[in-house]
Amino acid sequence: MAPRPRTTPRPSRNREGRGALVLRAHHLLCALGFRGLGYSPEFVANMTRVVRALRRRPGRMVRLVDTPDAICRACPNLRGGRCRPAAGGRSRVPTRDRKVLRRLGLKPGASLTARAAYALIRARITPEDLGREFCAGCRWVALGYCEEGLAVLRAGASMSASRRRPA
Numbered sequence: 001m002a003p004r005p006r007t008t009p010r011p012s013r014n015r016e017g018r019g020a021l022v023l024r025a026h027h028l029l030c031a032l033g034f035r036g037l038g039y040s041p042e043f044v045a046n047m048t049r050v051v052r053a054l055r056r057r058p059g060r061m062v063r064l065v066d067t068p069d070a071i072c073r074a075c076p077n078l079r080g081g082r083c084r085p086a087a088g089g090r091s092r093v094p095t096r097d098r099k100v101l102r103r104l105g106l107k108p109g110a111s112l113t114a115r116a117a118y119a120l121i122r123a124r125i126t127p128e129d130l131g132r133e134f135c136a137g138c139r140w141v142a143l144g145y146c147e148e149g150l151a152v153l154r155a156g157a158s159m160s161a162s163r164r165r166p167a
């Protein structure tokens with residue numbers, strides 16, 4: 001039987017021997033606002049695991065990309081290896097990722113610790129930037145959770161405190 005095509009990235013190895021977590025750059029922002037909502041039960045369970053890993057292990061390496069990642073792999077919108085929302089139309093997601101990467105001064109594929117990534121976000125992105133620039137058109141941004149999470153981060157809390165209740 002022919003091998004099935006792989007549509008989601010495998011973790012790459014870093015010097016510590018643990019796999020880097022592959023993340024779309026804009027998902028760093030989504031993780032700040034995550035409160036257990038999502039596209040399906042499988043999506044929520046997987047995103048809960050990813051967000052917990054970011055919160056509990058800030059020293060973990062992340063590789064920031066503009067392609068499907070560890071969160072997308074359980075998303076019903078991932079079709080044929082691309083983000084294709086059910087409503088149709090062109091996904092703005094890769095553009096969103098590239099905008100975040102540019103603001104952070106990084107290129108697609110950049111590897112750094114989760115702590116370093118959130119230090120850059122804290123310094124370079126404001127809560128107001130989300131609705132007007134990075135997350136325009138996102139169905140979740142109107143809830144205000146992501147802005148709140150970023151405000152808490154910028155107020156000096158670690159990423160692990162940037163939520164009101166456990167995911």
Ligand code: SF4
Nearest residue numbers: 072075077078083093
């Ligand atoms: S909506 Fe698109 S970018 Fe977001 S998790 Fe699903 S596949 Fe990934």
